[in-house]
Amino acid sequence: MGYFDVPEIDYTRYTNRQLAAVPLAVLAVALLVLVGWFLAFGTPVDAGIDFTGGTELTIETSTDRADVPAAFDEEPASIQAVQAADDQYIVQFTSTDQEALRDQAESNLEPAAGGDGVVQSVSSTSASFGSQARQTALLGIAVAFVGMSLIAFLLFRTFVPSIAIVISAFSDLVIPLAFMNVAGIPLSLGTVAALLMLIGYSVDSDILLNNHVLRRGGDFYESTYRAMRTGVTMTLTSMAAMLVMAISAYAFGIDLLASIGVILFVGLAADLMNTYMLNLSLLRWYKFEGVNR
Amino acid sequence: MNPIAFVKNYWRVLLLVVFVGAALVALFVPGGIFADDSVAAAANDTAANETDAAGLTNLQYGLGLDGGTRLSAPVVGMTAEDLEIDSGQTATVERTLYDELGVDPEDAIVRYDEESGSYTAEVFVDNVTRAEFAAALQEADVDATEDDVRDGVTETTREEIVRTIETKVNEAGLSGGRVTTEETLGGEYFIVVQVPDMTSQELRTLLSERGVVEVVAHYPENETQVNETVLVRDDFDTIGSASYNERGGYHYVPVTVSDQKAEEYQQQMVDLGFTSAEGIQNCGIKDPETDEIDFEQGQPNYCLMTVVDDEVVDAHSMGRDLGQSMASGEWENDPQFQMITPTQQDAQSLSVNLQAGSLRAPLDFESSQTYSIQPALADDFKLYSLFIGVLAVFTVSGVVYLRYTDVRVASPMIVTALSEVVILLGFAAAIRMPLDLSHIAGFVAVIGTGVDDLIIIADEVMSEGDVNSRRVFQSRFRKAFWVIGAAAATTIIALSPLAVLSLGDLRGFAIITILGVLVGVLVTRPAYGDILRYLLTGEK
Numbered sequence: 001m002g003y004f005d006v007p008e009i010d011y012t013r014y015t016n017r018q019l020a021a022v023p024l025a026v027l028a029v030a031l032l033v034l035v036g037w038f039l040a041f042g043t044p045v046d047a048g049i050d051f052t053g054g055t056e057l058t059i060e061t062s063t064d065r066a067d068v069p070a071a072f073d074e075e076p077a078s079i080q081a082v083q084a085a086d087d088q089y090i091v092q093f094t095s096t097d098q099e100a101l102r103d104q105a106e107s108n109l110e111p112a113a114g115g116d117g118v119v120q121s122v123s124s125t126s127a128s129f130g131s132q133a134r135q136t137a138l139l140g141i142a143v144a145f146v147g148m149s150l151i152a153f154l155l156f157r158t159f160v161p162s163i164a165i166v167i168s169a170f171s172d173l174v175i176p177l178a179f180m181n182v183a184g185i186p187l188s189l190g191t192v193a194a195l196l197m198l199i200g201y202s203v204d205s206d207i208l209l210n211n212h213v214l215r216r217g218g219d220f221y222e223s224t225y226r227a228m229r230t231g232v233t234m235t236l237t238s239m240a241a242m243l244v245m246a247i248s249a250y251a252f253g254i255d256l257l258a259s260i261g262v263i264l265f266v267g268l269a270a271d272l273m274n275t276y277m278l279n280l281s282l283l284r285w286y287k288f289e290g291v292n293r
Numbered sequence: 294m295n296p297i298a299f300v301k302n303y304w305r306v307l308l309l310v311v312f313v314g315a316a317l318v319a320l321f322v323p324g325g326i327f328a329d330d331s332v333a334a335a336a337n338d339t340a341a342n343e344t345d346a347a348g349l350t351n352l353q354y355g356l357g358l359d360g361g362t363r364l365s366a367p368v369v370g371m372t373a374e375d376l377e378i379d380s381g382q383t384a385t386v387e388r389t390l391y392d393e394l395g396v397d398p399e400d401a402i403v404r405y406d407e408e409s410g411s412y413t414a415e416v417f418v419d420n421v422t423r424a425e426f427a428a429a430l431q432e433a434d435v436d437a438t439e440d441d442v443r444d445g446v447t448e449t450t451r452e453e454i455v456r457t458i459e460t461k462v463n464e465a466g467l468s469g470g471r472v473t474t475e476e477t478l479g480g481e482y483f484i485v486v487q488v489p490d491m492t493s494q495e496l497r498t499l500l501s502e503r504g505v506v507e508v509v510a511h512y513p514e515n516e517t518q519v520n521e522t523v524l525v526r527d528d529f530d531t532i533g534s535a536s537y538n539e540r541g542g543y544h545y546v547p548v549t550v551s552d553q554k555a556e557e558y559q560q561q562m563v564d565l566g567f568t569s570a571e572g573i574q575n576c577g578i579k580d581p582e583t584d585e586i587d588f589e590q591g592q593p594n595y596c597l598m599t600v601v602d603d604e605v606v607d608a609h610s611m612g613r614d615l616g617q618s619m620a621s622g623e624w625e626n627d628p629q630f631q632m633i634t635p636t637q638q639d640a641q642s643l644s645v646n647l648q649a650g651s652l653r654a655p656l657d658f659e660s661s662q663t664y665s666i667q668p669a670l671a672d673d674f675k676l677y678s679l680f681i682g683v684l685a686v687f688t689v690s691g692v693v694y695l696r697y698t699d700v701r702v703a704s705p706m707i708v709t710a711l712s713e714v715v716i717l718l719g720f721a722a723a724i725r726m727p728l729d730l731s732h733i734a735g736f737v738a739v740i741g742t743g744v745d746d747l748i749i750i751a752d753e754v755m756s757e758g759d760v761n762s763r764r765v766f767q768s769r770f771r772k773a774f775w776v777i778g779a780a781a782a783t784t785i786i787a788l789s790p791l792a793v794l795s796l797g798d799l800r801g802f803a804i805i806t807i808l809g810v811l812v813g814v815l816v817t818r819p820a821y822g823d824i825l826r827y828l829l830t831g832e833k
Contacts, residue, residue: 004695058670085673098663099494121666122493128660129365132477133796140790147786155779193731193799196791197738197806200784204745207779216772230752234745237692241741244688245681245734252677260734 006232008225011280019281023274027171030178037181045177048186049077051134053127055093055101058120058253061109062087071108072101082253087112088120090253098124137192144199145169152203156210164282165206168274172202175270176263185263190256194263201238201264202271205231206279213283220287228276239268309820312812313712316719320350352718355727355801358675360668361489362496366661367481368454370417370446370654373430373437378403378412386414386433393429394421397603399505399651404449415446417654444481446654451482453653460649461499462488475795483795484656493665503655504646507600508632511578511608512565513593520598523561528554532647535640538631544640545631546647555628559619567595567611568620576610599632601646607634678733685737686711689744701828702751709821710743716812717805726801735805742784742806743813746777747821754825763826770822781814 011019034044049056054077061068069076074095082088093101102119109118125133152165173195180191212227213220246261300307356363378386383403390401400417414435416426423442430437455472462470470488477483488496508524533547550558566572576596578586586598586605596608611619618624634640666674690707697703714736721728753773754766784806791803 058666084677099497102494117667119667120670121664123664124493125662126660129662132481136477136794136796140794140796143790144787147789148783151779151783151786189796189799190734192796193734193791193802196787196803197784200787201742203783204742204776204780207783208749208776211776211779215775226752226756230749233692233696233752234748237689237696237744237748238741240688240692241685241737244684245737248681248684249677252674252681254674254677254681254730256730257678257681257734257737 006229009228009276011221011224011284016281016285019277019284023168023171023278026270026273027174030171030175033178033181034174045181046184046186047130047134048188048191049092049094049123049125049130050188051125051130051137052094053096053125053130055096055098055122055124057091057093057101057105057122058082058088059091059105059109059118060085060088060112060120061105061118062112063109065089068109072104074101080253083251084253088253090255096124096126098122133189137187137189141173141192141195141199144196145173148199148203152207155207156214158214158286160282160286161210161214164279164286165203165210167282168206168271168279169199169203171274171278172198172267172271176267179266180263183262185259188255188259190259191263194260194267197260197264198267198271202267202274205235205271205275208234209275209279210283213287220284224280231275232272235268235272239265242268303823305816305819305823309709309712309816312716312816313719316716316722319719319723320352320715323351350718351722353722353725353727354671354675355729355732356487356489356664356671357666357730358671358678358728359489360666360671361487362491362493362663362665363485363487364493364496364500364661364663365475365483365485366500366656366658367483368417368446368451368654369419369657370415370450371421371423371426371442371444372447373414373426373442374406374411374447375409375441376403376412376414376430376435376437378435380405382433383412386430386435389433390414390416390429393432394418394425396421399503400654402450402653404447406447406449413447415450415654417446419657446482450653451484454484454656457504457649457652458484458486458500461504461645462486462491462496477795490668493663496665497658497663500652500656501658502642502646503602503652504649505602505651506643506646509598509600509605510561510565510567511576511588511594511596511598512567512572513595518588518594521565522600523558523597524550524554526647526650528558529647532644535637535644537637543633544635544637545633546640546644547629547631548647550628550630552625552628555625558628559622559625562611562616562619565595567597568616571595572611573613573616574610576608579608599634599643601643606639606643607632609633674730678730682714682733682736682740685740686714689740693744693748696748697751702755702825705821705824705828706744706747706751709747709817709824710740713739713743713809713813713817716816717809720808720812721805729801731799731802732805735802735809738802738806739809739813742780742810743817746780746813746818749773749776749780750818750822751825754822754829766826766829770826773822774818777814777818781810784810 038044063071065079065081068079068089068091074093077092077094080090082090095101102122105118111118148169149166153162156162176195176198180187185191208231209224209227212223216223242261242264246258246265249257249261386403387401390396391398394401394416396416396418401415403412403414406413414430423439426442427437427439451474455474458472459470470486473485475483475485486496486500506526507522510521510523511518528550529548530551531549535544535546537544562568571593572595576594577592578588578594578596580587586608595611597611598608599606615624615630632643634643689710693706694703717736717739750770750773754769788803788806791799792807
């Protein structure tokens with residue numbers, strides 16, 4: 001059925017240890033990246049201007065990209081060209097003096113032909129506003145994670161399957177965070193939204209797997225395969241939607257949508273691994289050995 | 294099949310049809326579900342004027358998709374609460390605060406708080422420490438220590454500021470300005486101002502002007518020139534809009550002095566000599582060429598100065614007619630005069646400042662956040678997000694089709710997921726929620742989760758061979774629903790902090806996603822189950 005079908009993996013060939021080793025190793029690497037970042041830069045994840053304070057300008061100019069920095073007194077923190085529109089750039093600064101930056105842009109850069117001025121959009125966050133937002137965001141993530149964990153325990157009311165969900169959800173969060181550091185995506189409001197979404201999204205396949213294995217009769221491997229067929233299709237559909245959103249939003253220069261898309265894509269990919277290796281090995285151990293203890 | 298049985302059988306599908314129908318009405322029928330604007334006018338007047346421009350739908354667009362500026366900033370000031378002050382002493386305490394702290398009268402206030410039944414004192418400057426404030430209060434015989442003083446201002450003050458800014462942005466010739474307060478985790482409050490059609494600079498200029506208007510008399514006394522404030526905003530009864538005097542060729546704001554003040558003001562003018570032969574039309578401090586004010590003239594001057602935020606906007610002499618009517622005591626019967634300004638812009642801003650009143654306390658731009666976007670770019674974003682949404686739908690449809698290749702399963706799936714988006718859009722149009730980029734992300738997320746759940750239903754129902762009876766279908770559907778309910782619960786829990794906390798743009802994303810999950814679980818997914826049953830069991 002279908003042009004693609006979820007392959008049946010012969011789980012009997014691998015021990016629980018072998019199965020859990022891969023996702024745990026990836027998780028360990030991800031945690032190492034975060035710790036390394038913390039030791040090197042004093043913060044586990046690079047925060048963007050939403051959280052550190054700074055100014056972002058979207059400019060439309062016929063001036064060459066290479067000459068854009070010279071227009072400003074302060075060296076821009078980053079310049080990104082918008083793919084879908086000619087001559088559009090997103091320029092970030094650590095300064096919050098948006099009026100000065102705006103004036104410099106208007107007076108030193110050539111407006112694009114037929115445009116209505118150089119500066120198309122300004123977004124500026126002061127440092128103290130940013131640090132408040134960062135605290136709020138951290139609290140939001142913590143509350144969401146704890147809430148999700150409580151629901152997991154409420155749903156299954158047994159320790160091992162519930163903790164399996166919590167562990168793989170944790171890993172689903174940590175891996176994209178480490179990915180963000182490596183790929184140079186700073187933590188922004190958009191990525192925080194994506195991380196929260198990930199908490200909600202990624203446990204779906206874990207719940208599905210646990211439900212099939214624990215609450216239905218039948219052979220463990222058969223239940224697992226049925227859950228996988230549904231779960232993998234689900235996750236792949238979502239990943240496809242997010243990838244398309246990430247690529248098109250990046251091309252159009254809509255940062256918010258692009259970062260939500262990328263983070264969810266990476267997180268869901270991590271979730272595939274965590275659900276069907278880590279969660280599964282814990283479940284199998286519980287089903288065959290843990291229950292009898 | 295008789296109608297009752299039909300409804301019984303397909304009520305879920307019928308419910309979906311009703312919801313989609315209502316959403317389409319809300320989206321496309323001019324005026325929407327609520328024919329008059331009164332229901333939603335208070336909730337959001339941001340884009341009431343744009344409904345006509347948008348034309349096609351009743352959707353309202355927020356800042357990111359329509360252009361404009363948003364500025365969030367806290368209020369400068371600190372507050373001492375729960376003070377015990379005798380009711381007659383508030384003015385004395387206020388005066389002591391001015392003197393001890395060296396602040397202007399508008400920068401300190403003592404109020405009675407109805408709710409707690411005690412007094413609060415506030416100062417609105419940032420160069421006074423808590424200790425100094427407490428000491429000043431003690432100087433006024435008020436029992437207060439440094440611990441009683443907190444940063445921030447009272448709710449009453451914030452409400453006054455919100456009202457004033459609302460008038461200011463809407464008086465400035467723009468409609469659709471929105472002013473709200475937002476509380477952060479630390480208990481700090483931000484004033485959030487959102488206006489279409491204004492650049493960040495214009496908005497900031499408008500807000501950084503405190504807008505304290507005074508009329509100051511500048512007159513000779515004992516051989517020197519002295520200044521005395523003779524009128525403040527509260528002394529005016531009616532304030533006109535910026536006008537132009539064709540004959541005299543000047544811009545002005547017509548004002549009427551209140552009855553209580555008129556007589557006093559008239560007497561003051563007479564006493565200070567403004568209506569005497571020497572006083573009338575004798576003001577030489579303003580250079581007629583450059584409009585610059587120069588106080589060092591060396592000769593007696595009788596000037597009435599319009600002062601905004603301690604800056605002299607204009608200075609004029611007493612007119613002959615006005616002077617005579619004041620001298621004869623007739624003026625108080627019809628106490629009007631014209632406040633003349635050098636330019637039309639000055640007249641406009643003077644009128645705004647007078648009508649809106651002054652900002653009770655200044656805003657702290659040092660810890661502010663601004664976002665501003667040109668309407669042209671916002672329009673592009675509108676198109677782009679539509680494109681991204683459509684692309685996401687196609688991608689999802691493609692994957693679903695590739696997976697099932699059964700049109701009977703895949704097509705209702707896509708139709709159901711789309712109807713979810715239509716219902717949400719209709720809801721947004723009905724309550725006039727201004728759509729922003731974050732909502733678009735929410736819609737894409739809804740498409741994603743929606744299809745996920747439909748996949749769970751389809752797989753469960755079709756597992757273990759054909760579905761040949763209604764009973765088999767029902768039991769499988771119920772099993773599938775347990776997973777969907779559990780998944781929905783986690784998504785709602787995960788996103789609820791965002792819907793409550795003030796994290797800028799993200800609230801819209803969270804609200805749309807949560808609503809989408811609810812609509813999905815309660816309406817669209819049960820309906821999909823019915824459709825699938827009909828298609829698979831062939832039950833008529």
